[in-house]
Amino acid sequence: MLAENLFTDLDTEDKGKIKRNQIRDALFHMGVEMGIPPLSEFPLLSDILKKHGAEGEDELGQAQFAHLLQPVLQELADVLAENPMVVLQKIKINNGSKLRKILADEKQLSETVEKIMQEEKDGLSTKDVIRHYLEKNGASLGLPPLNDELVILLYDTVLGAIENGNTDAKTSEKDEFLVFLKEILEKFAAQLEVNPTFHDLDN
Known part of the structure; x- marks a missing residue:
């Protein structure tokens, strides 16, 4: 199933064929999350690919791709078992803190409410106005990027x-708006505490 999914992802032209050297791309797709170290930090990977003939421009069908991928992954697993490595990623964990x-x-909550109320849009409910603001500016409040x-x-x-x-938001008093915003942010904080999100620091 793994080989089939990788093949489908790499067969962008839907030809039923991919190039032999795209085995390297398959490993990149699998990534650190599946135990594949980056080539830049594990140069032995190039030797493993070369050893198993995972180079060249000739094309492979799905079965041939799977047949070639298996020994590459097996040897990679054996090498890493003998020489474990830790790959550090630039990942930010958002747990609502x-x-x-x-x-x-x-004070900051009050200032945020003032900004939100300045961006009110006719016909939108209080909740929709707040959502619109958070989708654009949530990162400044500690919400994860909407990506x-x-x-x-x-x-x-x-x-x-x-x-x-x-x-509606247009007629809401500031205090009422503040209570509404706090309820939303408290629920976000509770959700993130139970289920933190992870994202690249570059995002």
């Missing part, structure tokens, strides 16, 4: 559990 600090800072499906799902989960206010 920054959000909790902001929730304890009434993958898990974070989008987090937004949907948190905001889906929030009831709209009795008045």
Whole structure:
């Protein structure tokens, strides 16, 4: 199944064929999460690929690709078993700690509410106005970047559990708006504490 999925990902032209040297790309696709060290930190990988003939421009079908990938992965596993290595990644873990600090800072919360209210849009509920603001500026409050499906799902989960206010954002008093924002941020913090998100520091 792994070889089949990798082959499908690499067969971008849907020809049913990929080049032999794309075995290297397959390993890159698997990545550190699946135990494959980066070539830059594990030069022996090039020797393993060369040893098993995973070079050249000739094309392979799916079965041939799987047949070639298997011994490469097996030898790589054997080498790493004898010489384990640790790969450090520039990953940021978001567990809601920054959000909790902001929730304890009434001044910053008040300033955030003022910014949100300045961006109000006619016809939107309080919840929708806040969501619109958080999607654009959430990182400054400690929310994870909105760049993958898990974070989008987090937004949907948190905001889906929030009831709209009795008045729309245009007529809401600042204090009411503040209570509403705090409820949303508290739910985000609780979700992130239980299910932290991970993302590259470059993002």
